[in-house]
Structure formats: structure tokens, C-alpha cells
Amino acid sequence: MRTRLKDVADHLNLSTALVSGVLNKRPNVWASEETRQRIVEAAEKLNYQPSAAAQALIKGKTDTVAFVYRRLEGFNYRLAYSGLVDALSDDLQTSGYDLVVANFATQDDVLRHLQKIASSRACDAVILWGREDDTEPQGELLEKLRVPFLVKGRHERSHPTWNQIDFDHEGMMERAVDHLADLGHTRLAYLGFPHDEGYVHALRRGYFSAHRRRFGHDPDGRFIGEHEDHVAPNEQTILEWLRLPESDRPTAFVIGAGNSAWQTLETCLAQIGRRLGYGASDYAAAGITSLFFTLMFGEAVAFQGIEIDNLARLASPGLLNAILRGEHTQPVHRFLPSLTPAPTLDLLRHGVKFGGSQ
Amino acid sequence: MRTRLKDVADHLNLSTALVSGVLNKRPNVWASEETRQRIVEAAEKLNYQPSAAAQALIKGKTDTVAFVYRRLEGFNYRLAYSGLVDALSDDLQTSGYDLVVANFATQDDVLRHLQKIASSRACDAVILWGREDDTEPQGELLEKLRVPFLVKGRHERSHPTWNQIDFDHEGMMERAVDHLADLGHTRLAYLGFPHDEGYVHALRRGYFSAHRRRFGHDPDGRFIGEHEDHVAPNEQTILEWLRLPESDRPTAFVIGAGNSAWQTLETCLAQIGRRLGYGASDYAAAGITSLFFTLMFGEAVAFQGIEIDNLARLASPGLLNAILRGEHTQPVHRFLPSLTPAPTLDLLRHGVKFGGSQ
DNA sequence: CTGAAAGCGCTTACAG
DNA sequence: CTGAAAGCGCTTACAG
Numbered sequence: 001m002r003t004r005l006k007d008v009a010d011h012l013n014l015s016t017a018l019v020s021g022v023l024n025k026r027p028n029v030w031a032s033e034e035t036r037q038r039i040v041e042a043a044e045k046l047n048y049q050p051s052a053a054a055q056a057l058i059k060g061k062t063d064t065v066a067f068v069y070r071r072l073e074g075f076n077y078r079l080a081y082s083g084l085v086d087a088l089s090d091d092l093q094t095s096g097y098d099l100v101v102a103n104f105a106t107q108d109d110v111l112r113h114l115q116k117i118a119s120s121r122a123c124d125a126v127i128l129w130g131r132e133d134d135t136e137p138q139g140e141l142l143e144k145l146r147v148p149f150l151v152k153g154r155h156e157r158s159h160p161t162w163n164q165i166d167f168d169h170e171g172m173m174e175r176a177v178d179h180l181a182d183l184g185h186t187r188l189a190y191l192g193f194p195h196d197e198g199y200v201h202a203l204r205r206g207y208f209s210a211h212r213r214r215f216g217h218d219p220d221g222r223f224i225g226e227h228e229d230h231v232a233p234n235e236q237t238i239l240e241w242l243r244l245p246e247s248d249r250p251t252a253f254v255i256g257a258g259n260s261a262w263q264t265l266e267t268c269l270a271q272i273g274r275r276l277g278y279g280a281s282d283y284a285a286a287g288i289t290s291l292f293f294t295l296m297f298g299e300a301v302a303f304q305g306i307e308i309d310n311l312a313r314l315a316s317p318g319l320l321n322a323i324l325r326g327e328h329t330q331p332v333h334r335f336l337p338s339l340t341p342a343p344t345l346d347l348l349r350h351g352v353k354f355g356g357s358q
Numbered sequence: 359m360r361t362r363l364k365d366v367a368d369h370l371n372l373s374t375a376l377v378s379g380v381l382n383k384r385p386n387v388w389a390s391e392e393t394r395q396r397i398v399e400a401a402e403k404l405n406y407q408p409s410a411a412a413q414a415l416i417k418g419k420t421d422t423v424a425f426v427y428r429r430l431e432g433f434n435y436r437l438a439y440s441g442l443v444d445a446l447s448d449d450l451q452t453s454g455y456d457l458v459v460a461n462f463a464t465q466d467d468v469l470r471h472l473q474k475i476a477s478s479r480a481c482d483a484v485i486l487w488g489r490e491d492d493t494e495p496q497g498e499l500l501e502k503l504r505v506p507f508l509v510k511g512r513h514e515r516s517h518p519t520w521n522q523i524d525f526d527h528e529g530m531m532e533r534a535v536d537h538l539a540d541l542g543h544t545r546l547a548y549l550g551f552p553h554d555e556g557y558v559h560a561l562r563r564g565y566f567s568a569h570r571r572r573f574g575h576d577p578d579g580r581f582i583g584e585h586e587d588h589v590a591p592n593e594q595t596i597l598e599w600l601r602l603p604e605s606d607r608p609t610a611f612v613i614g615a616g617n618s619a620w621q622t623l624e625t626c627l628a629q630i631g632r633r634l635g636y637g638a639s640d641y642a643a644a645g646i647t648s649l650f651f652t653l654m655f656g657e658a659v660a661f662q663g664i665e666i667d668n669l670a671r672l673a674s675p676g677l678l679n680a681i682l683r684g685e686h687t688q689p690v691h692r693f694l695p696s697l698t699p700a701p702t703l704d705l706l707r708h709g710v711k712f713g714g715s716q
Numbered sequence: 717c718t719g720a721a722a723g724c725g726c727t728t729a730c731a732g
Numbered sequence: 733c734t735g736a737a738a739g740c741g742c743t744t745a746c747a748g
Binding site: 372373374375376387388389390393412414415416417418 | 717719723
Binding site: 378 | 744
């Protein structure tokens with residue numbers, strides 16, 4: 001059997017109350033310095049650790065935070081979540097909390113589980129992650145059940161008091177527009193996602209407002225392409241843009257989409273003998289990428305690997321601790337990363353030559 | 359306050375013993391069908407869930423599995439771990455267990471934490487993940503402390519009785535060699551990692567043994583390149599190979615490395631006007647990739663996204679449940695994925711033409 | 717069919 | 733300085 005408090009007390013011929021008091025450094029516990037020494041040493045020697053279950057029962061708290069989310073399909077969200085658990089668990093561990101992970105296939109299962117952990121007092125707080133469609137009802141349930149929680153996403157309108165974190169998607173697109181405008185480009189195009197989700201709208205919003213601010217007018221409606229993260233749909237749009245007369249077509253691209261948009265852009269440019277870069281005849285691009293992004297031919301700046309763990313670092317321990325202790329904090333947190341030069345294979349300079357297609 | 363057993367009992371004017379017995383469907387508990395009904399309904403109505411802490415204290419088990427590992431630097435391991443927590447948590451949840459995640463920067467911290475969760479009875483079993491250098495002492499500690507555990511990795515020699523899972527790295531390289539040999543290639547080269555780790559050695563071992571089996575002799579010592587996952591070092595080796603007379607140089611590549619090896623291989627081939635594929639003048643390749651891999655010019659087969667969650671699916675619930683219940687199972691599990699065609703941008707066929715380098 | 721009692725391992729007043 | 737006692741919320745014999 002593992003060592004209990006009683007074992008330590010018996011070992012020293014002391015009462016459990018004294019041993020407990022000393023070990024927990026409780027004030028108003030009087031013991032000689034020598035006794036304290038003996039207690040601490042015996043506990044160490046016997047590898048005594050208080051039973052987590054007994055502690056939880058007594059204190060009414062479990063020193064545990066639950067990370068609950070609905071599983072999404074596909075690798076994209078895997079990448080987005082990669083590193084998140086690392087960061088969360090690390091920070092929580094530092095504050096003495098364990099991270100319990102539970103994910104489910106359906107929203108119903110998630111809600112059922114939230115109800116369950118609330119009723120069984122299985123954790124002190126909850127972290128919700130995922131799409132707003134899912135997390136909103138989840139947060140509402142926890143609010144009703146009076147469980148402290150932190151939610152990833154953009155709920156500032158519907159629930160301005162919720163503790164929430166997310167990227168500053170608007171700000172990211174503004175930075176991209178500013179970068180391209182500073183380079184002297186005036187005809188910008190936008191490549192985004194077609195999904196009806198908070199961050200997608202926020203990216204688009206940021207692009208539009210920055211465009212108006214820099215150029216005094218809305219973007220050209222023809223130069224908005226919103227497609228799934230695959231080559232084919234992006235290709236059709238980009239080729240159309242590039243078929244316009246040179247004086248008319250976009251020379252710079254703001255990308256609020258995935259790696260496929262970048263790859264397709266480079267491929268299409270290559271077909272007309274052009275590349276991304278900073279030369280007089282080069283096109284330019286700036287925007288979001290997934291992890292592990294490498295340009296093939298040219299150069300560009302990007303928010304690389306929208307590293308979700310940066311978000312997690314932002315969340316904890318400060319914010320999460322505040323939640324756990326019921327302190328009142330500024331609820332809405334937004335994280336704005338920086339544009340950095342993307343790695344490139346630089347195939348052209350590398351001596352790649354192709355005489356024609358096979 | 360949350361609903362306690364006593365609240366349900368009081369609500370119905372019954373004893374807690376009876377309510378507990380009925381709710382847990384304990385045999386030898388006699389209650390009329392009507393009483394049972396009332397108890398179940400009241401529990402539901404009051405949202406009663408037994409206190410996790412009290413249950414744990416009484417039963418001596420927490421219905422919790424700890425997933426403990428040392429954090430590694432860099433994105434590669436992030437990718438490798440991506441999806442793992444999803445899969446583990448999902449399967450465990452199905453069996454009624456929660457997954458508690460704890461990771462640390464140093465091995466000392468990990469060992470300290472393992473000692474702690476063992477002493478405080480914080481979980482019923484542990485999953486160890488990481489490099490063998492780290493997991494071996496971790497497993498030895500848990501063995502000493504009599505905590506059931508499952509470890510990722512190759513400990514079949516040092517600890518053949520440990521419950522362990524990993525990819526069948528030898529088998530993967532054998533499949534790659536067979537694929538290339540079946541295509542008619544006879545001069546193979548190997549691109550691998552330089553690290554002194556179990557899986558690296560296993561990949562190399564698989565390559566060598568398959569080569570001997572197919573060709574009756576060891577691989578040519580010149581055609582072994584083992585480099586970090588970057589372009590430059592791989593490039594030097596590959597260019598050297600391609601500078602040999604055609605009758606002498608390798609025409610097929612077994613890749614036991616990361617995406618950089620693939621990218622570099624395609625780039626180098628392009629410089630001599632060649633590509634990966636199945637034509638008479640094409641070179642061929644087969645092997646491992648990271649997630650999100652796309653060929654630029656040619657075609658090849660690969661173990662795509664050595665999806666670690668496949669490993670997790672393999673581990674649980676069967677294996678893990680067996681561990682939790684102390685059943686004796688076959689301890690060593692190895693997973694052998696299949697070679698599948700890699701996605702390609704197929705730039706050449708797409709009409710990309712380059713007249714020369716800039 | 718039903719209820720009082722002990723006990724899981726700990727903490728916390730409280731009386732000596 | 734020290735120890736007996738109650739209680740956290742539950743389960744499990746055991747006596748009625």
C-alpha cells in the first residue's frame with residue numbers, strides 16, 4: 001500500500017493532526033523546530049503524498065482544469081490544435097493544476113459531459129475550444145451551472161463578459177495590407193476561406209477596413225476569391241485574374257487562407273513566368289499559412305503557423321488563474337502575431353530550368 | 359450547491375444506502391420496481407452525479423489515466439503528437455476513463471511527477487510517450503512503484519514484458535524497398551536521419567535487410583545519406599549521387615526521413631531535367647513523409663503522415679483496458695501502415711515552363 | 717424491503 | 733505543544 005498520513009504519524013508516534021498541520025504549514029500549529037524537521041524528513045523518506053481523492057473531497061476542489069471540445073474532421077484543425085495541450089498543461093502544472101482532456105464526436109456528447117463534470121465536481125474550471133457554433137451553447141450551459149470557464153473564439157458581441165481568447169484576425173489582415181501597400185502595390189486581391197465562421201468573417205473584415213483606410217475605397221469586388229483549401233478552385237480564380245491586361249490585374253495578394261492558396265498562387269505565377277518577390281516585375285503576397293509552409297519559387301512574408309499555443313500562453317496562467325480564483329479581469333483577449341519572411345526553396349536561383357511541359 | 363446522494367434520498371424519504379444501491383444496480387438490493395423508478399427519476403431530475411472525489415476515495419481508483427511525457431523542441435514532434443490526445447481521450451472516454459495530460463521540460467520533472475502521481479494515487483494507469491532514452495527510466499520507475507503503464511517505443515530487447523506500441527519501422531522500409539525493386543530499379547539509395555534513436559536504427563535495419571533479401575547483397579555504402587531535416591545537407595549528398603555516370607548512379611530512393619529530403623530530391627532531379635515517376639527515364643522514391651506533404655513535380659508512394667493516432671487507436675481500448683484490469687496480454691504491438699500515392703502539384707504537366715534561372 | 721454504522725484519507729476546529 | 737472528534741460524500745456489510 002501507499003503511504004498514508006497515518007503511516008507517517010505512527011512512524012513518529014505523533015497524531016495525524018499535527019503531521020498534517022506541519023506538512024501544510026498551517027499557522028496556529030505549534031511544533032518545535034525539531035519536530036517539524038522530523039515530520040518533513042519522515043514524509044520525504046516514506047514518499048508521502050496526500051491522497052488526491054481525499055484532498056478533493058475535503059477541499060471541494062480538485063486542482064484540475066478540464067479541456068473539452070468537439071472533435072473536428074480533417075488535419076487542418078489537428079495542426080491548429082497541435083501544441084495547445086502542451087502549452088496549457090505546462091502552464092497549469094506550474095500553478096499546481098492538472099489538465100484533463102475530453103473530446104467527443106458530437107455537440108450533444110459534449111454538453112452531456114459538461115453537465116456531468118459540473119454535477120460530479122470533477123474539475124475547478126473548464127477550457128472550451130472549437131468553433132463558435134459549438135462553444136456558444138457550451139459556454140451558456142457552464143454559465144448556468146456556475147462553472148468558471150475560458151473559451152477560445154469570438155464571443156465579444158453575444159457574450160462580452162465571457163473570458164475569451166483568440167487571434168486578432170482583423171489586425172493580421174490589416175498588417176498584411178499595410179505591408180503590401182508600403183511596397184507600392186495598389187491593386188490587391190484577397191484569397192480567403194468560404195466558410196461561415198467567426199474568424200473567416202473577421203479576416204475579411206480586417207482586409208476590407210484596411211483597404212479602405214489605405215486606398216480610400218473598397219476592394220474591387222472581382223478580386224475576392226474565397227475557396228476551400230485545395231488547388232483547383234483557387235487556380236481557376238487566380239488564372240482569371242492573371243489573364244486580365246497587365247494594367248488592370250492585381251499585383252499583390254492578401255491571403256487569409258491555407259497553404260493551398262499559396263502553392264496555387266506560385267504555380268499560376270510560374271505559368272506566366274513570374275514569381276513572388278520584391279523586384280520591379282515581381283508580384284507580392286502576405287498573409288496566413290499553416291505550419292510547415294515553404295515557398296517554392298519566390299519570397300513573401302507570412303503569419304507562419306498561426307501557432308495556437310501562443311494563444312494558450314496568452315490564456316494561462318494569468319487569465320486562467322484569475323478565473324479559478326474568481327477574480328474579475330478584462331475578459332476579451334486578442335493576440336496579434338507578426339509577419340515574417342517565409343522559408344523558400346528558391347528553385348529558380350537554385351538552377352532549376354525547364355524547357356517545357358512533358 | 360450541487361446535488362448529493364443525501365439530497366436525492368431526502369427528496370424521496372429514503373435512506374442513502376437504498377438510493378446508492380439502486381443507482382449502482384447493486385445485486386442483493388431489494389427495492390420495488392416502483393421505488394427504483396422513483397429513485398432513477400429523482401436522480402435525473404436533480405441532475406445527480408456521484409462526487410468524483412468521494413468515489414475515488416472509496417474505490418481506491420480514479421477512473422483516470424495519465425499521459426505523461428517530456429516536451430521536445432521543434433515542430434516535428436508536435437506533428438508527430440498531433441491527434442494523439444484526440445484518439446487517446448476518445449477511446450478512454452468510451453471506457454469511462456478520463457485522460458490527464460502532464461508534460462515537463464526535463465526528465466527530472468517527469469520522474470518527480472510520476473513519483474507524485476503514484477504516491478497520491480492520482481490515476482489508475484500511465485501512458486508514457488517520447489524517446490526511448492527518456493521513457494526507459496520512466497517505465498522502470500513505474501514498474502518499481504507498481505503502477506500499470508503503456509509505453510510508446512521500442513523496448514522489446516531491454517524490457518520484453520512491457521506493454522509497448524510503436525510503428526513497425528523495419529516493415530515500412532521493407533515495403534519501400536519491395537515497391538522500388540518491383541518497379542525494376544536495382545541501384546537504390548537511402549536517405550535517413552542521423553540521430554541515435556531507436557526508430558532511426560530500425561528504419562535503417564529494415565532497409566538493409568530488405569535490400570539483402572531482394573538483391574542478395576548489402577546496399578552500396580556510398581548511397582547512404584543520413585542528414586538533419588533540412589535542404590542543404592541533403593542537397594550535397596544527392597547532387598553527388600547525380601553527378602555519377604548514369605550507369606552508376608542510383609535511380610531509386612528509399613526515404614526514412616522528413617519532408618526536406620523529398621523536397622531536396624525533387625529539386626535536385628529538376629536541375630538535371632528529371633522527375634520522380636513511373637516513366638522509362640523517371641527516378642522513383644518511396645518512404646516516410648511528415649503530414650501535409652505535397653510533391654511538386656513528380657509522383658511517388660509514401661507512408662503519409664505517420665499518423666501517430668493510428669498508434670493510439672491500436673493502444674486502446676483493448677490494450678489499455680487489459681492493463682487497467684491487470685490482464686495478461688501480448689505486450690509488444692507494432693503497427694505497419696501502407697504505401698499510398700502522394701499528392702502532387704504536378705507542375706510540369708500544369709504548364710509551368712522556365713527558360714532559365716534569374 | 718429499510719436504516720444505522722463504519723470507513724475510505726484527509727483537514728479543521730476544539731478541548732486538554 | 734498534543735490528541736480526540738467531526739465531517740467531506742459516498743459504499744458496503746449488517747442488523748432489523
